[in-house]
Amino acid sequence: MALYPLFADLEGREVLVVGGGEVAARKIAALLKARAQVRLYAREILHADVAQALADDRLERLSGEFDPAWLDAAWLVVAATDDNAFNAQLAAEAGRRRRLINVVDDAALSTFQVPAVVDRSPLVVAISSGGMAPMLARRIRERLETMLDPGLGPLAAMFGRHRERIRAALPEMKLRRRWFERMLDGRLEQAQAGAGSAGLETAFLGELDHAPDWASRPAPGTVALVAAAAAPDLYTLRALRILNEADVIVLAPDVARDALEPARRDATHVTALPGDEDARVLERARAGERVVYMHAGTASAKGACARILAACGQASISCRDVPSVGLDRA
Structure with missing residues (x-):
């Protein structure tokens, strides 16, 4: 270096x-x-x-x-x-x-x-080529701009404002790390989208109040429902981020494996049978894994997604619906 x-x-x-x-x-x-x-x-x-x-x-x-x-x-x-x-x-x-x-x-x-900078203040990512290839650093910055959600900035600011409260609620480093991962895995995404910064703060403090009880339980998994795009470059930025974070990708029976091209390379791939999609997804999420259910956006897929959402709600597992663009829906 x-x-x-x-x-x-x-x-x-x-x-x-x-x-x-x-x-x-x-x-x-x-x-x-x-x-x-x-x-x-x-x-x-x-x-x-x-x-x-x-x-x-x-x-x-x-x-x-x-x-x-x-x-x-x-x-x-x-x-x-x-x-x-x-x-x-x-x-x-x-x-x-x-x-x-x-x-x-x-x-x-x-x-x-x-350096070239990706600004999600107070989170800042800097990229340098040591002055050897500035255009390369800029290209990497452009890619990171698409990967790092703008919502990370307000979330990072809350981590800072409530740092001492977090330490008091979760004195063990291992538990704090698990809780941070939980917050960064989309736990607060719906609150931020629905009510802005005020809703995000309220949801954050609510999660923190329940952190000691949650920490005593096994690490929970998460579920995301992603509609397969017609081509890799048609995925939304949010869908790309989720596909790159997944531990397990459960494929609907009518989704071709070509749809996995933008996904994390070492993620486990599971093909569900018709009718057992919710069981396959919940099995992996209960094991603490980040699960993506990739579906075709058809009428039957909507039914499977509804079952998964309901099952996740009953199991208190975070589940979010992330559509792609450019998908012909039945």
């Missing part, structure tokens, strides 16, 4: 940005979002967003000839100019002062890299 991964708390701390163009504008926007105190040196302001930030007093512009002493007050330095000779001098000055610097598009001169 050539680079040491690091998330920096820049709130109220000075960061020096050199440059006034489009690249500088992107860097400034991210730094302001992190509540850094941005100081800017630029001979010309070439981007409207930078000009607006200056007009709104959200950053300070330094004037005159560049003064290397400005580096002494900075926690980080960003060089976003196309003057290679100046960038090299700036990197040397930063090195002498032991200041970390990012020289845009020049990994050799940089002492820190700015």
Whole structure:
């Protein structure tokens, strides 16, 4: 590992940005979002967003000839100019002062890299290629954007707000881990979809109140009902996430195995017989596994799904219906 991964708390701390163009504008926007105190040196302001930030007093512009002493007050330095000779001098000055610097598009001169980011604040995922292949990092970020539910952000914030209460209710690490997995496996999805953040908070606290009783029982499984799509690229993002989390996939008799192409490779595949779908699903869910029932969306499949939903309700097992797109329904 050539680079040491690091998330920096820049709130109220000075960061020096050199440059006034489009690249500088992107860097400034991210730094302001992190509540850094941005100081800017630029001979010309070439981007409207930078000009607006200056007009709104959200950053300070330094004037005159560049003064290397400005580096002494900075926690980080960003060089976003196309003057290679100046960038090299700036990197040397930063090195002498032991200041970390990012020289845009020049990994050799940089002492820190700015990663591609998936923002589900307070959950943040950063991807870096060490400056070797930025486009690869961006492509991976694009894929992660589709995999990480936007609802993870509010959920992560609740975990933080109620951290001490969670520890008090579940003092053992093993039980806390099981409870976290339960919450992340779609337990609160319906509450969030139905009532927004207020409903999510109420459901979260309700689950936490019952956590000690729940923790004393064997780990519960979960069930998701997923309609098989006509082609792999027609699955909804939610369906793709669920298929990649499944321990067991129970196939309806009329679903071809080609429909499993986007699913987790090491998941167990079980083909149900007509009429025993609910029994097969419940058997695996009661064993603590994450079960997906994949059906064809036909009239008979709707009947099987209704039976599974009812059986899960009686067994107090979480069950959610996740349709795909592009499916011709009978």
